[in-house]
Amino acid sequence: DSLGDSRTVAAFDAAMDTMREANSWIVDLRDTPGGGDTNVAEPILGRFLSKAAEYQQIRPTDAPEWVKTAEPHGDWTAKGPVAVLVGRWTGSMGEGLAIGFDGIERGEVFGSDMARLAGGVEDYRLSQTGFPIRLPAYDLAHLNGTPRHEWSPPYQVVADNGDGPDLALAAALDW
Structure with missing residues (x-):
């Protein structure tokens, strides 16, 4: 759960470098409830891109909507199929990825x-007290227009059954 930690990008890059010759990938986002930052998520996505790509619609409450773009990241691009694992503990930036x-x-x-978090928040500081508050500022959506909080994985499988075989991982490996 470190999509908000700037050190994650360097750690992810180092891990990717050890698997440079891999011909398929699994990105496990099932334990990312704490949210994150696009400055961390976009370089992760960028490791799998050979050219810039639009990946998410941003729908502000007080401005026109626009589309986020991720750029290629690193000195090489991960080739081959990618399976992404998600579940109830995939939150915020994990959902965006x-x-x-x-x-x-x-x-x-x-x-x-x-x-199923309904959008992004912004931090504000109350002028009289200095207390910080977080308020919803924008909705997020899949490129196909589906609001992020309504989108479901195309391959529905139990994400974490607790005790027993990892059914989501097994489905990804079988794919």
């Missing part, structure tokens, strides 16, 4: 419905 992989047709998403 999942719909991004699906929307740009760079990954197949396996699992159960995600946290």
Whole structure:
């Protein structure tokens, strides 16, 4: 659950470098409830892109909607199929990555419905008290227009059955 930690990009790059010769990939987002930052998520997505790609619609409450673009990242591009694993503990930026992989047709998403968070928030500080608050500022959507909180993985499978075989991982490996 470190999609909000700037050190994640370097750690992900280092891990990718150890698997440079891989011909297929699994990105497990099932334990990302804490949200994150596009400055972390976009380089992760970018490792799988050979050219810039639009991956998510942004729908502000007070401005025209627009589309986020991810750029290629790193000195090489991961080739081959990508399976993305998601579930109820996939939240916020994890959800954004999942719909991004699906929307740009760079990954197949396996699992159960995600946290279904309804959009992005912005931080504000109350002028009289200095207390911070977070308020909804925009909705997010798949490139096909489906609101992120209504989108479901195309490959529905139990994401985490607790004790027993990992059914989502098994489905991805069988794919």
